[in-house]
Amino acid sequence: MYLLTGSLLLSRLATSRTSWLPCRHLPSVISCANATRYLSMQPITTPLTQAATFLVLRVLDKPDAVDKVRAALARTSDLSKNVAVRDQTAAFACTVGIGSDAWDRLTRAAPRPKELHPFVEMRGAKHTAPSTPGDVLLHIRAERRDLCFEFERQMMDALDGAVDVIDDTTGFRYFDGRDLLGFVDGTANPVGSDASNSVFVEADDGDPAATGGSYVVVQKYLHDMRAWRTLPTERQESIVGRQKLDNVELDDAAEPEQKSHKTLASVEGHDILRDNMPFGSPGTDTFGTYFIGYSRKLWVTERMLERMFVGDPTGKHDRILDYSRPVTGSTFFVPSADMLESLGD
Secondary structure, eight states: OOEEEHHHHHHHHHTSTTTTOOOTTOOSEEEHHHHHHHHTSOSOSOOOOSEEEEEEEEEOSSTTHHHHHHHHHHTHHHHHHHHHTTOTTSOOEEEEEEEHHHHHHHHTSOOOOTTOOOOOOEEOSSOEEOOOOOSEEEEEEESSHHHHHHHHHHHHHHTTTTEEEEEEEEEEOOTTTBOTTSSBOOTTOOOTHHHHHHHSOOGGGSOGGGTTOEEEEEEEEEEOHHHHHTSOHHHHHHHHTBOTTTOOBOOOOOTTSOOOHHHHTOBTTBOOEEOOEEEEEGGGTEEEEEEEEEESSHHHHHHHHHHHHTTTTTTOOOGGGGTEEEOOOEEEEEOOHHHHHHTTO
């Protein structure tokens, strides 16, 4: 069997129509049999960047709106290359997701990914994760904010008159990858080949319509920083499950004691890939985290949220929710790059 090194595959990508697919998590050696699969994927496992834009859109119910959205999304690769070429060191990437309610309209009733459905509201005894609408997700990121801005401008020009903006959030990297609560975020992310294995649906998963794609959940959390800052560091660390300064994990609580965020926001034996970003404005007293989690199996992310909001055991919810409140919640499916491009046919 012939093998491609990661660097050789990247050189192939540079001359392909998916040249906007820089990948931090490609295996170091890839079989030729799998090379086509990597070439057809959207850029999910790309490097964590300094800037990101999260854009959730609703397709308007008006003549020609669907056709206009199809045509614009099919040009994602071309628009991405047009922006990325301005600074090829900036790790520019854009990932497109399609929501359950818009899937049939945008894909001309293509077979549905098995797990695709609207975000399921998670209601616990004290906290609720709301379900909010969304037909299209654009996850735009780069080392430079201006590249994100320029891509969004060009894409919105292409979508003009066909969509409403439900949410537009600008995220930024905060110091050494910390959230605004002061803790390092994304430590549990899988790396190397584990990342791709955790994110992309495989042919043997029993979900043929989803092969080569990924499920993604987004939530926008607002932090009560005044209340959080009243807590001593030791209390904050017990809630999060890590030391604040050096990010070292704390021991898990014994059953049936209160579990930390680190423990509840995970499902044993299964990983998801988080690309969370802080956002906010001190001038408007806005501080938050935009959660975005990609997964090979949607139920894994849903189970994680259930553990946080309902509790494990029931009633012992994630105590970070006492200080961080979700205001949005949407689910999308990220189709393969090939399928995305075919929307314009």
